[in-house]
Amino acid sequence: VQHNGGNAVCFYTPEMAAAATRRMMLTMHLNHAIDRNELRLVYQPIVDSQGRVRSAEALLRWDHHALGPVSPGEFIPVAEESGLIVPITDWVLSTAIAQMARWEKEGTLPDRVFLNISGQQFLRGNLTGRLAELLDGHPSLRGHLGLEITEQAAVRDLTVAVRTLGELAELGIQAAIDDFGSGYSSLSYVQQLPVAKLKIDRAFVIDVPENPKNNALVRAAVGMAHGLGLTTVAEGVETAEQRDFLVSVGCDMMQGYLFGRPMMPDALADMLRAQAAP
Numbered sequence: 001v002q003h004n005g006g007n008a009v010c011f012y013t014p015e016m017a018a019a020a021t022r023r024m025m026l027t028m029h030l031n032h033a034i035d036r037n038e039l040r041l042v043y044q045p046i047v048d049s050q051g052r053v054r055s056a057e058a059l060l061r062w063d064h065h066a067l068g069p070v071s072p073g074e075f076i077p078v079a080e081e082s083g084l085i086v087p088i089t090d091w092v093l094s095t096a097i098a099q100m101a102r103w104e105k106e107g108t109l110p111d112r113v114f115l116n117i118s119g120q121q122f123l124r125g126n127l128t129g130r131l132a133e134l135l136d137g138h139p140s141l142r143g144h145l146g147l148e149i150t151e152q153a154a155v156r157d158l159t160v161a162v163r164t165l166g167e168l169a170e171l172g173i174q175a176a177i178d179d180f181g182s183g184y185s186s187l188s189y190v191q192q193l194p195v196a197k198l199k200i201d202r203a204f205v206i207d208v209p210e211n212p213k214n215n216a217l218v219r220a221a222v223g224m225a226h227g228l229g230l231t232t233v234a235e236g237v238e239t240a241e242q243r244d245f246l247v248s249v250g251c252d253m254m255q256g257y258l259f260g261r262p263m264m265p266d267a268l269a270d271m272l273r274a275q276a277a278p
């Protein structure tokens with residue numbers, strides 16, 4: 001039992017202690033993940049209403065030699081807490097841009113490749129400066145990069161967000177609001193952000209078309225986005241019924257296991273080649 005100043009008393013359960021130990025251990029190992037070549041990016045296709053692959057989202061994977069794969073849902077928060085998100089984001093940016101250059105050479109570059117940027121990096125880091133530097137060597141990739149920023153990050157500091165998104169747009173980088181609907185932000189905030197896309201959170205997609213409330217929410221999100229001149233991407237599409245509903249309400253793009261899991265770069269290139277073939 002720990003007494004922290006006032007009357008508040010915190011009880012540390014064995015589970016909490018175990019979780020804290022795991023976080024400490026992950027921080028230690030994450031510190032070496034880049035040097036030891038344990039990180040890689042996989043790419044998940046994003047398709048249009050016809051099912052054609054248009055773009056892709058890069059998702060980070062960490063395969064630790066002893067712990068095995070650790071999910072980004074677990075290690076990204078650890079990276080943010082420890083500050084390791086800074087070098088990790090830099091690794092993601094440079095690795096993805098190098099991959100895009102390879103795809104471009106072989107003629108399999110998607111229209112856009114979206115990278116996830118944590119709120120911390122988006123609001124504090126010199127993100128635009130670094131991206132400008134990396135893109136300097138690859139001017140032709142400028143119109144092909146996109147960033148996904150969570151709703152919560154974007155509204156935490158609206159002034160910085162608006163400025164950064166404007167700078168990114170000048171570099172030809174498109175921004176998407178990730179996990180839309182999962183936060184508590186109001187539409188009036190989103191309306192102020194210079195973004196091109198809204199990604200509708202998987203939580204809403206998961207039980208359409210059976211859940212009339214979520215049907216209404218998805219329909220409203222698509223209508224609102226279109227009213228603001230934004231396109232929509234639905235996340236976590238796993239069934240043909242979900243797809244049909246999303247297409248029927250005018251959702252522009254879809255992403256999910258129905259169309260493809262996050263995959264190695266060569267597998268995505270194969271998908272693009274196959275659909276380009278007559």
Ligand code: C2E
Nearest residue numbers: 059060072073076092116117118236237238255256257262
């Ligand atoms: P997210 O950005 O919302 O990414 C979508 C997650 O949904 C991914 O999980 C993806 O594999 C998963 N997913 C895609 N389609 C389906 C589907 O049909 N069904 C289900 N059940 N899941 C689906 P993943 O790869 O485990 O990533 C989890 C989260 O970790 C991401 O959520 C994102 O917030 C974060 N993350 C991943 N890569 C990066 C990165 O490079 N940088 C940062 N800052 N965060 C990242």
Ligand code: CA
Nearest residue numbers: 057116148178
């Ligand atoms: Ca994302």
Ligand code: CA
Nearest residue numbers: 178179199235
């Ligand atoms: Ca998302």
Ligand code: CA
Nearest residue numbers: 178179201202
């Ligand atoms: Ca998510």
